[in-house]
Amino acid sequence: MSVHLELRDLARDIATEAGELARRRRAEGVRIAASKSTLADIVTEADREVEALIRARLEKDRPGDGFLGEESDPAPGESGITWVVDPIDGTVNYAAGMPSYAVSIAAVRGGHTFEAWEALAGVVNAPALGEMFEAARGEGSRVVSAAGTVPLRVTSEFPAGALIGTGFGYDSATHADDIRTVQSVMPLARDVRRIGAAAVDLSYVAAGRLDAFFERGLNPWDLAAGALIVEEAGGSVVELPADRFGRRMTIAGHADLVARIAERV
Numbered sequence: 001m002s003v004h005l006e007l008r009d010l011a012r013d014i015a016t017e018a019g020e021l022a023r024r025r026r027a028e029g030v031r032i033a034a035s036k037s038t039l040a041d042i043v044t045e046a047d048r049e050v051e052a053l054i055r056a057r058l059e060k061d062r063p064g065d066g067f068l069g070e071e072s073d074p075a076p077g078e079s080g081i082t083w084v085v086d087p088i089d090g091t092v093n094y095a096a097g098m099p100s101y102a103v104s105i106a107a108v109r110g111g112h113t114f115e116a117w118e119a120l121a122g123v124v125n126a127p128a129l130g131e132m133f134e135a136a137r138g139e140g141s142r143v144v145s146a147a148g149t150v151p152l153r154v155t156s157e158f159p160a161g162a163l164i165g166t167g168f169g170y171d172s173a174t175h176a177d178d179i180r181t182v183q184s185v186m187p188l189a190r191d192v193r194r195i196g197a198a199a200v201d202l203s204y205v206a207a208g209r210l211d212a213f214f215e216r217g218l219n220p221w222d223l224a225a226g227a228l229i230v231e232e233a234g235g236s237v238v239e240l241p242a243d244r245f246g247r248r249m250t251i252a253g254h255a256d257l258v259a260r261i262a263e264r265v
Ligand code: IPD
Pocket: 086, 088, 089, 090, 091, 092, 167, 168, 169, 170, 195, 196, 197, 198, 199, 215, 217, 218, 219, 222
């Protein structure tokens, strides 16, 4: 078995366990937390606990690798491989009781940004949706669910206009610019979606459910696994130079559509 497949299979095993923990904590937390601040605290605890589980598993199975996660300090490794981890992508959905949240785990080689690394393997486990999206470099991408295992392919034709996902950062100062960007892209769209979890958005692009996705200001852990899943499904992922708030634009989809969106943002 290739190293990339081995990394993917390990990521899948760990993401399965992590997803079960997130789901369990969600079921407990929703009863406990009645107000927003309490809810946020509980979710923060769940995020940290899930990341700690993932980190401990990786330290045991891959002791020489580096780690870059959303909720704990980065650690350099000696092997040249770094695990880029978002324990819960879609935290607001998770806190609000909506199912579009995911554990995202990727193994990359090189730097700690999308442009500086080469992703080797990635999984996006959406436990409340019952779907595990996964990819290994050179091996394609697929979704595993109770319905079976299905290879993924991005769409290449959009006769009625493209169904396009997007996202907005948490800083309200950036919202007006983001709304203007959506307005500029709208002529290409049949409709837009704001799912609330970039890892799920990217997986949906790979699955041909969304034709494209764009968002400014994503973090490495939001996109590391999802971007590889798109690329291995025949799609393209690009990052454009930063805006006045220092946020790079990520665009994913079929290469032709990505280019048309890039002209407008
Ligand atoms: C966020 C989600 C959201 C996106 C934000 C991300 P988090 O990640 O992916 O959809 O709009 O930019 O930061 O905070 O839920 O892990």
